[in-house]
Amino acid sequence: MSIETSKKIVSEPTGGKFGEFGGQFVPETLMPALHELETVFSEATVNPEFQNNFRGLLHDYVGRATPLTFAHRLTAHLGGPRIYLKREDLCHTGAHKINNTVGQILLARQMGKTRIIAETGAGQHGVATATVCAFFGMPCVVYMGKEDVARQNLNVLRMRLLGAEVIPVTSGSMTLKDATNEAIRDWVTNIEDTHYIIGSVVGPHPYPLMVRTFQSVIGDEVREQLQEVTGSDRPAALVACVGGGSNAIGMFHPFVSLEDVDMFGVEAAGEGLDGRHAATLTEGEPGILHGSLSYLLQDNDGQISEVHSISAGLDYPGVGPEHSYLKVSDRVEYLAVTDTEALEGVRLLSRMEGIIPALETSHAIAALPKICSRYSEDDTVVVCCSGRGDKDMATIGQHMDLG
Amino acid sequence: MNRLTTTLNQLQRNGTKALGIFVTAGYPEREATDEILRCLDSAGVDFIELGMPFSDPLAEGSTIQETSEVALRNGVDLEFCLDAVSRFRQKSDTPLLLMGYINPIYKFGVSNFCSRAASSGVDGLIIADLPYHESEFLRDHAETHGLSVVHLVTPNTSRNRIEEIDRASTGFVYAVSLIGLTGADIERGREVDEYLTRLNETVVNNRVLAGFGIRSRNDANALAVHTDGVIVGSAFLKEVAASWVSFDSIEEKAKAVDAFVKSVRPTIGTTRVVER
Numbered sequence: 202m203s204i205e206t207s208k209k210i211v212s213e214p215t216g217g218k219f220g221e222f223g224g225q226f227v228p229e230t231l232m233p234a235l236h237e238l239e240t241v242f243s244e245a246t247v248n249p250e251f252q253n254n255f256r257g258l259l260h261d262y263v264g265r266a267t268p269l270t271f272a273h274r275l276t277a278h279l280g281g282p283r284i285y286l287k288r289e290d291l292c293h294t295g296a297h298k299i300n301n302t303v304g305q306i307l308l309a310r311q312m313g314k315t316r317i318i319a320e321t322g323a324g325q326h327g328v329a330t331a332t333v334c335a336f337f338g339m340p341c342v343v344y345m346g347k348e349d350v351a352r353q354n355l356n357v358l359r360m361r362l363l364g365a366e367v368i369p370v371t372s373g374s375m376t377l378k379d380a381t382n383e384a385i386r387d388w389v390t391n392i393e394d395t396h397y398i399i400g401s402v403v404g405p406h407p408y409p410l411m412v413r414t415f416q417s418v419i420g421d422e423v424r425e426q427l428q429e430v431t432g433s434d435r436p437a438a439l440v441a442c443v444g445g446g447s448n449a450i451g452m453f454h455p456f457v458s459l460e461d462v463d464m465f466g467v468e469a470a471g472e473g474l475d476g477r478h479a480a481t482l483t484e485g486e487p488g489i490l491h492g493s494l495s496y497l498l499q500d501n502d503g504q505i506s507e508v509h510s511i512s513a514g515l516d517y518p519g520v521g522p523e524h525s526y527l528k529v530s531d532r533v534e535y536l537a538v539t540d541t542e543a544l545e546g547v548r549l550l551s552r553m554e555g556i557i558p559a560l561e562t563s564h565a566i567a568a569l570p571k572i573c574s575r576y577s578e579d580d581t582v583v584v585c586c587s588g589r590g591d592k593d594m595a596t597i598g599q600h601m602d603l604g
Numbered sequence: 605m606n607r608l609t610t611t612l613n614q615l616q617r618n619g620t621k622a623l624g625i626f627v628t629a630g631y632p633e634r635e636a637t638d639e640i641l642r643c644l645d646s647a648g649v650d651f652i653e654l655g656m657p658f659s660d661p662l663a664e665g666s667t668i669q670e671t672s673e674v675a676l677r678n679g680v681d682l683e684f685c686l687d688a689v690s691r692f693r694q695k696s697d698t699p700l701l702l703m704g705y706i707n708p709i710y711k712f713g714v715s716n717f718c719s720r721a722a723s724s725g726v727d728g729l730i731i732a733d734l735p736y737h738e739s740e741f742l743r744d745h746a747e748t749h750g751l752s753v754v755h756l757v758t759p760n761t762s763r764n765r766i767e768e769i770d771r772a773s774t775g776f777v778y779a780v781s782l783i784g785l786t787g788a789d790i791e792r793g794r795e796v797d798e799y800l801t802r803l804n805e806t807v808v809n810n811r812v813l814a815g816f817g818i819r820s821r822n823d824a825n826a827l828a829v830h831t832d833g834v835i836v837g838s839a840f841l842k843e844v845a846a847s848w849v850s851f852d853s854i855e856e857k858a859k860a861v862d863a864f865v866k867s868v869r870p871t872i873g874t875t876r877v878v879e880r
Contacts, residue, residue, distance in 0.1 A: 225735065226734060228756070229733075232765070373619070378660065382660050385662045491662075492733075497707070501659075503707045503708030
């Protein structure tokens with residue numbers, strides 16, 4: 202995609218909104234907590250002591266910086282641009298989610314909150330939240346759709362071992378959307394002592410901005426590492442999967458103002474775009490859910506659709522408001538790959554590079570042949586390898602003959 | 605001044621507390637709604653809130669979650685709600701508000717919705733996930749069509765914000781009695797008294813009606829003593845609407861509604877003499 206748009210991309214939200222998207226569409230009870238969070242977060246961004254704590258934990262506990270791995274066999278296989286993998290799968294707990302939970306628990310402590318809640322789909326955010334709660338000795342409750350509890354059981358066991366209470370949610374489609382509803386209801390009830398660690402760049406302001414800020418370490422590192430390895434901090438293109446969109450925003454954000462860098466967000470086309478899917482930006486339209494105005498999958502009556510993806514982390518009818526803004530601004534191109542293609546992505550990266558990606562990440566991998574065909578051998582493409590696939594082995598085993 | 609404002613002012617002058625009842629449209633079945641609205645009217649409620657079901661009602665406790673799910677399974681949409689109000693309005697002048705979540709209205713088209721609601725005989729809107737600082741786009745259209753827009757205040761709302769909510773609201777200000785969801789256990793005691801007293805002093809442009817968790821006359825009186833009246837929802841759904849199909853006749857239904865309304869109507873008179 203070449204950027205021909207003259208429209209300036211504005212990355213700082215105005216009144217809690219990216220363009221027309223975002224906002225604070227929440228029950229009144231949550232407003233004092235959102236105001237407090239806004240204040241504490243904006244102070245933290247300019248407070249050197251907070252930054253030191255945050256950076257220190259990312260280094261000592263999470264294991265950052267994560268490597269930028271040259272995917273040499275995949276590059277040769279596709280015969281196009283040089284492909285690099287940003288190895289968020291090597292973060293402690295196995296995905297990028299922990300960058301955000303470290304940041305948010307530091308804020309929660311600063312606000313004097315004594316209890317943490319979270320929603321989770323694939324369980325990676327739940328594990329990352331349970332992990333930082335164990336690290337700081339705080340009680341943790343994780344809401345998880347009953348269907349996800351079944352398909353991501355390894356992560357349920359991990360959360361419980363870490364001391365978190367996992368509450369299976371049986372309403373609606375019993376996936377991430379419903380877990381989020383339940384977490385919000387808990388927060389409305391326990392607003393005084395509880396901080397809600399939202400796992401993606403979704404929810405009411407300031408969450409999308411705050412989660413982006415904590416996840417931007419991904420893109421910041423990519424720029425430095427590319428400079429070192431290739432002599433330029435600008436790749437031809439960035440590729441990341443998009444459910445709520447936190448790994449994508451984290452990698453994209455430091456590059457958004459660089460107009461010669463193309464960006465691709467890959468959504469879940471599930472069983473295909475004419476069947477059940479979760480390709481919100483590709484097939485949805487603006488609407489209001491979970492506190493913000495953003496693209497949504499909904500029916501003609503404005504009821505939220507039951508969506509589907511083989512990947513629990515992408516199985517969500519909404520998407521972060523900044524992604525909606527980047528879509529309508531033509532800054533990021535969004536495409537979608539099916540469950541079947543994602544499974545091919547798992548096999549491809551496993552066999553070519555010895556890296557088993559999460560099913561979420563596999564969507565980004567699966568889109569590579571198409572994306573790379575647009576670039577030459579002199580170009581560099583960076584893919585966010587957002588998580589590792591251990592948690593998905595049961596699902597993968599059901600669909601692939603592994604003997 | 606619409607039917608809602610007129611009614612609330614009249615009650616105030618008479619020294620009577622208002623009682624509003626919430627019911628989910630199309631619950632427990634589509635055919636029940638016309639009957640329930642008629643019975644509530646005959647039982648003398650001062651206004652009715654008709655709930656527009658939403659797939660993700662995140663301010664609701666289990667009762668209204670369940671009634672919303674049933675209503676959606678029954679195929680209830682905004683058209684159904686508007687039609688039900690139209691039919692009700694042919695026979696009654698009792699104020700009626702629609703209550704729900706913003707996305708179905710956004711999808712319907714805000715301007716179109718407000719126009720249709722007004723012509724159907726709706727008097728006001730209460731949107732649980734639309735705090736006042738996000739509601740301007742709805743208020744503009746609502747005002748054009750003479751619809752009130754009621755905003756909610758909760759026990760943790762700051763005084764400044766209460767003032768702003770009062771300025772942005774028409775009809776009344778909805779005092780959520782507790783920190784929590786609809787149908788939660790009501791809280792009583794000094795803190796609630798202080799909260800409602802503070803609210804009463806701060807709100808100068810609107811009536812204040814309290815709701816969430818009211819199940820009995822004692823609950824109603826405890827909140828009504830500081831406010832202009834009360835709203836009952838979950839308890840009505842659970843105790844009366846849920847068994848709608850098991851009543852033998854319309855007379856039985858009317859009797860049950862009547863008994864419920866009596867059981868939650870505040871019995872204390874008003875001591876407030878604020879002219880608003």
